Amino acid sequence: MNRYAVTVAGGGPTFEAGAGERILGAARRAGVWLPFECGWGSCALCKVTLVEGEVGLLFPDAPAVTPRDARRRRILTCQSTPRSDLTIKPLAVGLMVRSETPAERPTADHTGELVGRDELGPDIRRFVFRLERAADFREGQYAILDFGDGLRRCYSMSSRSGSPLVEFVTKRYPGRAGSERLHSLPLGATVELELPYGDMWLRPGARPVVLIAGGVGISAVLALLRQLHAAVDPRPVLVFYGAGSRPELVCWDEVEHLVHGLPGGSLHGALTSPENGWPGTNGLVTDALAEHLPAPETADHYLAGPPPMVDAVLAHLRARGVELTRIHYDRFG
Ligand SMILES: Cc1cc2nc3c(=O)[nH]c(=O)nc-3n(C[C@H](O)[C@H](O)[C@H](O)COP(=O)(O)OP(=O)(O)OC[C@H]3O[C@@H](n4cnc5c(N)ncnc54)[C@H](O)[C@@H]3O)c2cc1C
Ligand code: FES
Structure with a gap:
C-alpha cells in the first residue's frame, strides 16, 4: 500500500x-x-x-x-x-x-468475533464481540464497526474498558443498511472495529453527575454507570432514561441495581406510551428533567440517544443555564 x-x-x-x-x-x-x-x-x-x-x-x-x-x-x-x-x-x-x-487513548484496530447475542426488547439486542486483545477506551466512548463493502457505523460500548469482551446495545431499523447488517450477523462472524472515539467520558471532580439516555443511548450510559458503581463514586448521580414503552426500556433492572449501589444515586424513567401503573414520568425525558433535576447548572451532563432526543435535551439544559462545556453527548445519527 x-x-x-x-x-x-x-x-x-x-x-x-x-x-x-x-x-x-x-x-x-x-x-x-x-x-x-x-x-x-x-x-x-x-x-x-x-x-x-x-x-x-x-x-x-x-x-x-x-x-x-x-x-x-x-x-x-x-x-x-x-x-x-x-x-x-x-x-x-x-x-x-x-x-x-495525556489521558487520551490512541485509536486501535481490532478484529472481533461475535460470541454473544441476546434479545433485550423489540428489535433491541445486546451484542458481545471477543477481540484478539483487551480493548483500551474510556467508558462512554464508542467504536466504529466495519461490516465490509465500505459499510461502517458507530456503536457505543456498554462494557468496561480493559477486557477483550466488548458489548453493545443496539436497535435494528428494518430495511436500513448498518443496523440490519449487524443484527443479521451469526455467532462466530468477525468484524473489524476501530476504537475508541468520542468525548462522552466521565470527568473527575465533585460536581453531581447527570446521565441521560434515550432508547439505546442506554449503551453509553450503562458503561458510565458500571464505572461509577465499581468505584462506589460518592458524587450525586442522577440517571434519566426515556423510551416509548416499557419493553423498550431495556436493561432497566441492571440500571436500577447499579444506581441503587451508588451512595448518591437516583433513577427517573420516562415513557411516552406507558402502561397502567407506570410509576415514572408519563412523557419525554425532558419532562422527567423538568420534574426531577433541581439545579442542572451545578452538574456535569452526559447524554446519548437519537438526534431529536439529544437536541431537545440540549435545548432544555441550555435554557436552564447549563454551559456547553458541562454537556458531553453522542447523537446517534
Ligand atoms: C457516536 C454514535 C454512537 C452510536 N451508538 C449507537 C448504539 O450504541 N446503539 C445503536 O443502536 N446505535 C448507535 N448509533 C447509531 C448507529 O451508528 C447507526 O446510525 C444506526 O445503527 C442506524 O444505522 P443504519 O445503517 O441501519 O441506518 P441508516 O439510516 O442507513 O444510516 C445511519 C446513519 O449513517 C449515515 N451514513 C450513511 N453513509 C455513511 C457512511 N459512508 N459513513 C458513515 N455514516 C454513513 C447516514 O447518514 C445515517 O445518519 C450511534 C451513532 C453515533 C453517531
Ligand atoms: S468527526 Fe468528522 S464530521 Fe464529525
Missing part, C-alpha cells in the same frame, strides 16, 4: 497515512490529536482546509459537508483518504492540543 505524508500546517506534526486509510484514523493511530467528535460525518469538527495535495472522498454527501466546502477545498478528515502527500489546516482552532491529551 502506498503511504503518504500528512503535514498539519503552521508547524504542526507530520504523520503517515496509507492509501485508502482515513486521515483522522491515521492521525489517531499515530498519536496525533486532530479535532474530531462524531467520527463519521455529522459534526464538522474534523473539517480541515486542504492546503496541498489530493484526497478521495468516502462520503461526499455527509451531513457536515456544505456546497461551499468543495470550492474552499475543505474536507472531513474522518471521511477522506490521501491520494498524495498532503498539507492540512484544521478549522476548529484551539482543539489541536486538547486538555485531555
